[in-house]
Amino acid sequence: xxxxxxxxxxxxxxxxxxxxxxxxxxxxxxxxxxxxxxxxxxxxxxxxxxxxxxxxxxxxxx
Amino acid sequence: xxxxxxxxxxxxxxxxxxxxxxxxxxxxxxxxxxxxxxxxxxxxxxxxxxxxxxxxxxxxxxxxxxxxxxxxxxxxxxxxxxxxxxxxxxxxxxxxxxxxxxxxxxxxxxxxxxxxxxxxxxxxxxxxxxxxxxxxxxxxxxxxxxxxxxxxxxxxxxxxxxxxxxxxxxxxxxxxxxxxxxxxxxxxxxxxxxxxxxxxxxxxxxxxxxxxxxxxxxxxxxxxxxxxxxxxxxxxxxxxxxxxxxxxxxxxxxxxxxxxxxxxxxxxxxxxxxxxxxxxxxxxxxxxxxxxxxxxxxxxxxxxxxxxxxxxxxxxxxxxxxxxxxxxxxxxxxxxxxxxxxxxxxxxxxxxxxxxxxxxxxxxxxxxxxxxxxxxxxxxxxxxxxxxxxxxxxxxxxxxxxxxxxxxxxxxxxxxxxxxxxxxxxxxxxxxxxxxxxxxxxxxxxxxxxxxxxxxxxxxxxxxxxxxxxxxxxxxxxxxxxxxxxxxxxxxxxxxxxxxxxxxxxxxxxxxxxxxxxxx
Numbered sequence: 001x002x003x004x005x006x007x008x009x010x011x012x013x014x015x016x017x018x019x020x021x022x023x024x025x026x027x028x029x030x031x032x033x034x035x036x037x038x039x040x041x042x043x044x045x046x047x048x049x050x051x052x053x054x055x056x057x058x059x060x061x062x
Numbered sequence: 063x064x065x066x067x068x069x070x071x072x073x074x075x076x077x078x079x080x081x082x083x084x085x086x087x088x089x090x091x092x093x094x095x096x097x098x099x100x101x102x103x104x105x106x107x108x109x110x111x112x113x114x115x116x117x118x119x120x121x122x123x124x125x126x127x128x129x130x131x132x133x134x135x136x137x138x139x140x141x142x143x144x145x146x147x148x149x150x151x152x153x154x155x156x157x158x159x160x161x162x163x164x165x166x167x168x169x170x171x172x173x174x175x176x177x178x179x180x181x182x183x184x185x186x187x188x189x190x191x192x193x194x195x196x197x198x199x200x201x202x203x204x205x206x207x208x209x210x211x212x213x214x215x216x217x218x219x220x221x222x223x224x225x226x227x228x229x230x231x232x233x234x235x236x237x238x239x240x241x242x243x244x245x246x247x248x249x250x251x252x253x254x255x256x257x258x259x260x261x262x263x264x265x266x267x268x269x270x271x272x273x274x275x276x277x278x279x280x281x282x283x284x285x286x287x288x289x290x291x292x293x294x295x296x297x298x299x300x301x302x303x304x305x306x307x308x309x310x311x312x313x314x315x316x317x318x319x320x321x322x323x324x325x326x327x328x329x330x331x332x333x334x335x336x337x338x339x340x341x342x343x344x345x346x347x348x349x350x351x352x353x354x355x356x357x358x359x360x361x362x363x364x365x366x367x368x369x370x371x372x373x374x375x376x377x378x379x380x381x382x383x384x385x386x387x388x389x390x391x392x393x394x395x396x397x398x399x400x401x402x403x404x405x406x407x408x409x410x411x412x413x414x415x416x417x418x419x420x421x422x423x424x425x426x427x428x429x430x431x432x433x434x435x436x437x438x439x440x441x442x443x444x445x446x447x448x449x450x451x452x453x454x455x456x457x458x459x460x461x462x463x464x465x466x467x468x469x470x471x472x473x474x475x476x477x478x479x480x481x482x483x484x485x486x487x488x489x490x491x492x493x494x495x496x497x498x499x500x501x502x503x504x505x506x507x508x509x510x511x512x513x514x515x516x517x518x519x520x521x522x523x524x525x526x527x528x529x530x531x532x533x534x535x536x537x538x539x540x541x542x543x544x545x546x547x548x549x550x551x552x553x554x555x556x557x558x559x560x561x562x563x564x565x566x567x568x569x570x571x572x573x574x575x576x577x578x579x580x581x582x
């Protein structure tokens with residue numbers, strides 16, 4: 001077995017449709033419209049109350 | 063909206079019963095941990111759907127029985143949680159506190175240690191399980207909305223496993239398997255697999271809760287911080303990677319239940335399907351006589367290092383030398399490919415996706431941001447950090463992390479990704495809505511579901527493997543412990559039964575006895 005973990009890379013969130021890594025075999029059908037931009041995501045994230053995590057305390061479960 | 067739904071024809075069933083039980087995080091505006099038991103009860107009692115309530119039969123449960131052949135005196139409890147119980151005692155009967163519901167789809171809904179828990183009905187198809195897991199989210203969302211309306215305060219539910227302050231709660235998977243797989247082989251084969259599985263099954267987490275030194279901004283797994291032991295029977299504290307609870311919920315002589323407690327709650331349907339599908343294939347391997355010839359040195363430490371190095375090399379120390387976690391997974395994948403490729407469509411889907419994911423984790427993991435939770439969430443957080451000029455370990459990020467797991471599609475960040483077509487999904491909203499109210503057609507869950515739909519007033523007690531009905535002034539015990547096979551034909555006949563007497567007779571007839579191992 002060959003370990004090539006050092007080749008693992010990070011890239012930013014794509015703003016355009018992804019090219020499906022599996023080619024044209026099994027998998028989802030290719031989106032037929034352009035991927036929306038990230039503004040809507042950012043809008044929803046800005047609506048999150050930053051204090052919510054501080055308030056969020058739970059009993060330990062299983 | 064984009065459509066990234068995967069369309070696959072599943073014409074063959076997996077060969078075992080599967081289930082997922084999820085304890086949800088509960089937030090009620092203005093209330094604290096000392097109130098959480100009562101809030102969980104209040105939420106469950108607001109369930110707007112038909113159910114059998116308060117009849118769960120605990121007599122067949124024994125969480126202290128260990129697969130290694132003994133029974134522990136008591137189970138460990140979290141010291142912090144024990145202190146809350148001492149300081150804020152609640153005077154309720156077990157029945158009141160548990161608030162058990164059995165739903166028309168055969169699922170169980172109840173209060174488990176102050177968390178509303180949804181246990182899916184038993185499924186045989188992987189894609190059924192995905193729909194029933196999502197049905198649990200929708201069911202609990204309906205409960206939360208009803209409770210919010212009732213009390214006039216914000217109620218939120220999170221499908222995650224931590225409060226980021228040191229308290230964890232579980233998402234457990236159940237897999238029925240043959241008892242003739244020796245315990246030692248089961249444990250030694252599953253442990254390296256489960257230790258490394260979070261590389262695709264992790265839900266991602268901002269920060270570290272246990273031993274936060276050195277500081278880690280982001281982890282792959284929510285649960286890894288809480289592993290304390292390689293193997294034991296515990297679930298509330300000293301949580302292990304391999305849980306040894308011996309509670310098959312089927313005939314003990316024939317079956318074991320692999321009770322996986324080390325996994326994360328996945329929002330991603332794809333991640334759920336891959337983790338459950340791969341795990342089921344490893345059990346297929348074991349039942350086929352295969353065993354992994356690999357020992358991970360100190361699995362707890364290995365899992366925690368893996369989790370805390372999302373961009374690391376993921377090297378694991380084993381008795382065969384240092385191996386990457388990806389290659390540990392490949393060991394299992396290759397054995398499964400050799401034996402099971404071409405067996406059925408669902409198996410081929412799992413094999414193909416498992417291979418693709420491992421390859422991409424090695425070469426270009428960010429491409430998996432449309433499939434794996436830990437990568438999708440980190441991409442979201444990175445987007446926000448870059449846009450707002452804050453660091454990835456800023457306190458705001460924990461709030462965003464939590465919001466990823468908000469089960470309200472209008473609020474949750476995972477659902478924002480789905481709405482934008484950025485996540486691959488495997489089921490449809492129609493299938494999820496159907497799953498909320500109808501049981502799987504081919505498992506014993508349908509018998510439970512029929513009892514809720516038609517004979518609720520006659521149910522004296524109910525659980526996974528036994529139902530006691532009142533019929534003609536007599537208590538009739540229905541044993542489901544052997545009904546582990548494909549029950550599609552039996553369920554069809556039960557559905558057509560004209561009354562409870564015919565229903566009972568069908569389940570007690572000699573003909574039924576031949577059903578358990580009959581396959582489609």
